[in-house]
Amino acid sequence: MAFLAHTMISQLLLALVFLRAGLGSGQGFGFTFNGFRPVDLDLDGIAEITPNGLLRLTNESDQSTSHACYPHPITFKNWTEGSVFSFCTTFVFALISENPNRGHGIAFLAAPQMGFPGSLPSQYLGLFNATSNGNTTNHVFAIELDTIESTEFQDINNNHVGIDINSLVSAHAAPAGYYPDGGAGKFENLTLISGRPMQVWVDYDGTEKRINVTLAPFNAARPSIPLLSLSLDLSPIVKKTMFVGFSSSTGSFTSSHYILGWSFQMNGQLEGLALSELPNLPQIGKKPTSKLLTIAVPIICLFSISVLILGLVSYIRRKRKFAEILEDWELKYGPHRFKYKDLYIATRGFGDQGLLGAGGFGRVYRGVLPTSNTEVAVKRISHDSRQGMREFVAEIVSIGHLRHRNLVALLGYCRRKGELFLVYDYMPNGSLDKYLFNQPKVTLNWTQRFRVIKGVASGLLYLHEGWDQVVIHRDIKASNILLDAELNGRLADFGLARLYDHGIDPQSTQVMGTLGYLAPEHTRTSKATKTTDVFSFGAFLLEMATGRRPIEPRGTQDVILVDWVFSYWSRGREILEARDPNLGEDFVAEEVELALMLGLVCSHSVPGARPTMRQAVQYLEADLPMQDLSSSLISFHSSRVRFAHQEAFDDFVRSQPCSTDKAFSVSSSIADSLLFSER
Ligand SMILES: *[C@@H]1O[C@H](CO)[C@@H](O)[C@H](O)[C@H]1NC(C)=O
Ligand SMILES: *[C@@H]1O[C@H](CO)[C@@H](O)[C@H](O)[C@H]1NC(C)=O
Ligand SMILES: *[C@@H]1O[C@H](CO)[C@@H](O)[C@H](O)[C@H]1NC(C)=O
Numbered sequence: 001m002a003f004l005a006h007t008m009i010s011q012l013l014l015a016l017v018f019l020r021a022g023l024g025s026g027q028g029f030g031f032t033f034n035g036f037r038p039v040d041l042d043l044d045g046i047a048e049i050t051p052n053g054l055l056r057l058t059n060e061s062d063q064s065t066s067h068a069c070y071p072h073p074i075t076f077k078n079w080t081e082g083s084v085f086s087f088c089t090t091f092v093f094a095l096i097s098e099n100p101n102r103g104h105g106i107a108f109l110a111a112p113q114m115g116f117p118g119s120l121p122s123q124y125l126g127l128f129n130a131t132s133n134g135n136t137t138n139h140v141f142a143i144e145l146d147t148i149e150s151t152e153f154q155d156i157n158n159n160h161v162g163i164d165i166n167s168l169v170s171a172h173a174a175p176a177g178y179y180p181d182g183g184a185g186k187f188e189n190l191t192l193i194s195g196r197p198m199q200v201w202v203d204y205d206g207t208e209k210r211i212n213v214t215l216a217p218f219n220a221a222r223p224s225i226p227l228l229s230l231s232l233d234l235s236p237i238v239k240k241t242m243f244v245g246f247s248s249s250t251g252s253f254t255s256s257h258y259i260l261g262w263s264f265q266m267n268g269q270l271e272g273l274a275l276s277e278l279p280n281l282p283q284i285g286k287k288p289t290s291k292l293l294t295i296a297v298p299i300i301c302l303f304s305i306s307v308l309i310l311g312l313v314s315y316i317r318r319k320r321k322f323a324e325i326l327e328d329w330e331l332k333y334g335p336h337r338f339k340y341k342d343l344y345i346a347t348r349g350f351g352d353q354g355l356l357g358a359g360g361f362g363r364v365y366r367g368v369l370p371t372s373n374t375e376v377a378v379k380r381i382s383h384d385s386r387q388g389m390r391e392f393v394a395e396i397v398s399i400g401h402l403r404h405r406n407l408v409a410l411l412g413y414c415r416r417k418g419e420l421f422l423v424y425d426y427m428p429n430g431s432l433d434k435y436l437f438n439q440p441k442v443t444l445n446w447t448q449r450f451r452v453i454k455g456v457a458s459g460l461l462y463l464h465e466g467w468d469q470v471v472i473h474r475d476i477k478a479s480n481i482l483l484d485a486e487l488n489g490r491l492a493d494f495g496l497a498r499l500y501d502h503g504i505d506p507q508s509t510q511v512m513g514t515l516g517y518l519a520p521e522h523t524r525t526s527k528a529t530k531t532t533d534v535f536s537f538g539a540f541l542l543e544m545a546t547g548r549r550p551i552e553p554r555g556t557q558d559v560i561l562v563d564w565v566f567s568y569w570s571r572g573r574e575i576l577e578a579r580d581p582n583l584g585e586d587f588v589a590e591e592v593e594l595a596l597m598l599g600l601v602c603s604h605s606v607p608g609a610r611p612t613m614r615q616a617v618q619y620l621e622a623d624l625p626m627q628d629l630s631s632s633l634i635s636f637h638s639s640r641v642r643f644a645h646q647e648a649f650d651d652f653v654r655s656q657p658c659s660t661d662k663a664f665s666v667s668s669s670i671a672d673s674l675l676f677s678e679r
């Protein structure tokens with residue numbers, strides 16, 4: 001019974017021993033660690049597993065050794081004296097040193113036991129000591145990745161890979177590097193201590209009895225040519241079961257030695273490492289980065305914030321700069337409504353270089369519309385009242401519908417706070433007055449003048465009769481007549497006198513027409529009619545024929561153009577002599593005479609005695625005989641005298657009660673009572 005129990009126990013113990021020795025026995029034992037957990041390995045010395053799964057063999061402790069072994073023995077032979085099986089292993093390592101002095105490196109090893117009692121640090125790599133080094137009883141097979149040249153072990157340099165059998169004097173060694181595939185056998189150096197991860201493959205062919213060691217940069221394909229290839233039978237060295245793992249050491253100086261992943265295969269196909277799953281190395285040079293962060297990040301932030309603020313400010317400024325007033329009721333005027341931004345761009349910000357002139361209601365600028373590239377004239381009018389704006393805009397838009405070859409087309413408008421813009425066709429030759437008065441540089445010959453006269457007459461007729469509602473111009477005078485590219489006369493500013501009724505603040509004192517062009521009944525009643533326009537047209541005709549202004553100061557008395565021309569006629573002199581001397585001899589006498597006489601008749605003080613614009617056009621086109629004018633002129637004289645003496649003075653004084661503080665004088669001259677002037 002006791003014997004039985006004894007044999008049973010010894011059987012059990014034997015089984016346990018076999019179990020222990022048998023791990024990985026037979027075919028295809030292997031393991032793969034893509035990163036480590038503490039339980040995977042048996043650690044000693046200063047080795048440790050970092051929280052993110054790195055195996056750190058050394059740290060900043062000097063003169064230290066460390067070992068990390070797979071915690072179970074692995075069977076290398078079928079029987080004790082038999083031959084060693086084929087095996088292969090691969091691992092990724094990184095040797096990091098922040099200074100030129102460093103630790104000694106690492107070794108992959110296979111040894112009969114886990115611990116290395118009595119082993120030394122520094123050049124002994126934690127494997128041997130001075131007495132045990134080289135002793136065949138060690139039964140140690142190792143691949144060293146050596147970063148220090150130890151002359152006592154005949155190291156080839158301070159950056160080499162060696163195959164060590166029981167001794168630190170390598171059986172075979174080569175400078176670290178590799179033969180990249182497709183590199184035509186060219187050797188590429190690698191620096192082990194570079195801090196960059198690299199991969200090592202160790203293969204032992206049990207049949208060929210050959211050890212191959214291959215090195216490559218991380219993520220590079222495994223080179224087909226090994227760095228080291230040594231023909232060697234491991235059978236005498238390797239015991240039946242062995243432990244595999246890593247050894248490392250520091251000397252007087254230190255470096256951090258890491259293993260990122262490890263795969264081992266006995267007698268079979270090696271399972272490769274999943275490189276992307278390996279834990280990350282700690283950042284090297286972390287301090288400079290953080291310095292960069294602490295300085296650069298706030299600067300970048302500050303910069304972006306100020307850029308943002310600047311952008312916002314300029315956006316708001318721009319928005320405010322181009323702000324305009326657009327009310328719901330204006331939406332139906334869409335096509336007639338211009339964007340302030342477009343006008344601003346067109347006139348280059350209403351700069352002085354584009355200023356065409358300052359007229360009765362505001363300044364006029366030349367511009368080129370950005371969208372259509374057409375030339376326009378933009379009239380900028382300031383107004384402070386929004387009252388009546390709606391009616392006024394409606395009127396502008398309806399005026400905008402007027403199209404005649406002798407009218408300057410009003411294209412549209414735009415409104416801003418306190419400002420109104422009217423957009424007109426651009427007339428390249430400017431206003432007529434600069435060709436007539438003040439010793440003009442260019443004068444118009446008679447043919448050109450007569451064409452302008454006929455054009456203006458036809459334009460005015462269109463305003464009076466050509467449209468479904470009567471438009472009174474109210475301010476016909478040479479400076480309100482523009483010349484287009486073909487020197488056709490075109491009426492400008494028609495209908496604008498009505499601005500006055502809509503709270504527009506005129507910048508000129510000459511609002512309700514202009515002195516010298518105002519019909520006498522107009523000054524009395526302030527009521528503009530078709531006949532008051534005809535009166536102004538008469539003054540314009542006289543201007544064109546004589547080259548003189550309606551009222552010209554001369555000494556203490558003003559010369560009244562109507563009187564002056566009339567005097568030529570009444571004194572039986574040739575009326576032609578009143579013509580503009582600038583005309584020279586190149587004129588058609590009948591036409592000049594017609595203009596002068598029609599001018600006088602239109603200036604008739606009795607509104608009913610003036611022709612209509614239709615009749616005026618007929619005279620000019622010679623559809624009515626000129627003799628009719630002569631007979632009208634006979635009544636002209638008497639009517640003026642009677643009108644002047646009986647009505648004009650009283651009416652004038654009655655109609656201007658507020659003006660008595662101003663020094664108005666009404667001269668005894670006939671016409672002076674009609675065409676007053678301010679002294
Ligand atoms: C190195 O690691 C060991 C083991 O974890 C620890 O005891 C030692 O203090 C470490 N040395 C340094 C300098 O960090
Ligand atoms: C080891 O021995 C077993 C049984 O004796 C045999 O089946 C196996 O093929 C051997 N393995 C090798 C690699 O020789
Ligand atoms: C050298 O190492 C061996 C075993 O590895 C050990 O027995 C011996 O005591 C060591 N010698 C010294 C001097 O430490």
Ligand SMILES: *[C@@H]1O[C@H](CO)[C@@H](O)[C@H](O)[C@H]1NC(C)=O
Binds near residue numbers: 131136137
């Ligand atoms: C090798 O080591 C063994 C045991 O540690 C020892 O008996 C032997 O003398 C050593 N041989 C040499 C040459 O040092």
Ligand SMILES: *[C@@H]1O[C@H](CO)[C@@H](O)[C@H](O)[C@H]1NC(C)=O
Binds near residue numbers: 175187189
């Ligand atoms: C590789 O290193 C060796 C020794 O340091 C040097 O002689 C050789 O020129 C290097 N080769 C290349 C390609 O850098």
Ligand SMILES: *[C@@H]1O[C@H](CO)[C@@H](O)[C@H](O)[C@H]1NC(C)=O
Binds near residue numbers: 211212224225
């Ligand atoms: C070792 O390298 C040699 C030469 O490149 C090659 O012929 C052999 O097959 C390799 N052996 C192993 C086990 O990789």
